[in-house]
Amino acid sequence: MTDISDLVVYVRVVDQGSLSAAGRELRMSPAVVSHRLQRLEARLGVRLLNRTTRKVHTTEEGEIYYGHCLRILEEVEKAEQALTESRENPSGLLKITAPVSFGRRYLAPLIPDFVKAYPEVEPRLHLTESLVNLVEDGFDLAIRVGRMEDSSLMARKLAKDHRYICASPEYLEKHGTPKIPQDLLDHNCLLLRFPGSRQFKWRLVEDGVSHFLAVKGDLDTNNSDVLLDWALSGCGIVMKSQWEVGEHIKSGELIPFLEEYVPQDNVVAALYPQGKHVPPKLRVFIDFLVERISHPVPWE
Known part of the structure; x- marks a missing residue:
């Protein structure tokens, strides 16, 4: 394949009408310019x-080739200009994945305001309870709620994820309130199960040590909103984030307990693939989330 820089040399020589003049413009010696032309003619097999x-x-043949070279270099210039503009101006598709409940409550309502601020960015919001592989599935950003495990992804913390173990007053009046974590084993715990989830084992902290308690219950689902509805209906005990149950605790519909045993190292975070350059569309969206979610946190 012909070196694009050889095309530049050829066009400059034709435009200037001499090797020495083209060399001065390109800061090359006439000998180097001559060598580049000879290499180009040898590759093409014609005299230009x-x-x-x-x-x-x-x-x-050289006149025909010159016309094509002008069009090629013009397209290259347009391509480079487009890249420069895309680096400076947020634009293009932005594929985002998030948990269903969090995405519906706190992410989806923000999208219209973001689009108003950045009309050339086109968000595509995919809500799922499954963990999506950003690189393999072509996503720009994932909103994750939980503990941030070691990962090859970059992470930007948006907020703390305060957790509660709670149940309705009706359930606790009928079955009693657990006093220590082991008491949960004798209660009906409402379980969130989906591929990759570990939440059927509740992580609790006792004397500074984390324990995974294999709680049981007769109801489980892969939808966190359903789980909340069951808890509000008095079906059992649930472990939930503040952004899910805060309003219900405040209203008295749910009663928290065992608070000293619930670890508080979970976060809401924006994760994205590592790279030297973060696309403007992604950078401004993350900054937008920090502004709208982190200060102040909407569910606190």
Whole structure:
């Protein structure tokens, strides 16, 4: 394949009418310019220029080739300009994945305001309870809620994820309130199960040590909103984030307990693939989330 820089040399020589003039413009010696032209002609197998002592003239083939070179270099310039503009101006598709409940409550309502601020960015919001592989599935950003495990992804913390173990007053009146974590084993715990989830084992902290308690219950689902509805209906005990149950605890519909045993190292975070350059569309969206979610946290 022809080196694009050889095309630049050829066009400059034709435009200037001499090797030395083109060399001065390109900051090359006439010998280097001549060598580049010879290499180009050898690759093409045709003579492009007729050379005299002071001037060069295109052959018939050279004139045809010159026209094509101008169009090619113009397209290259347009492509580079487009990349420059995309680096400076947020634009293009932005594929986002988030948990269903969090995405519906706190992310989806923000999207219209973001689009108003950045009309050339086109968000595509995918809500799922499954963990999506950002690189393999072509996503720009994932909102994750939980503990941030070691990952090859970059992470930007948006907020703390305060957790509660709670149940309705009706359930606790009928079955009693657990006093220590082990008491949960004798209660009906409402379980969130989906591929990759570990939440059927509740992580609790006792004397500074984390324990995974294999709680049981007769109801489980892969939808966190359903789980909350069951808890509000008095079906059992649930472990939930503040952004899910805060309003219900405040109203008295749910009663928290065992608070000293619930670890508080979970976070809401924006995760994105590592790279030297973060696209403007992604950078401004993350900054937008920090502004709208982190200060102040809407569910506190």
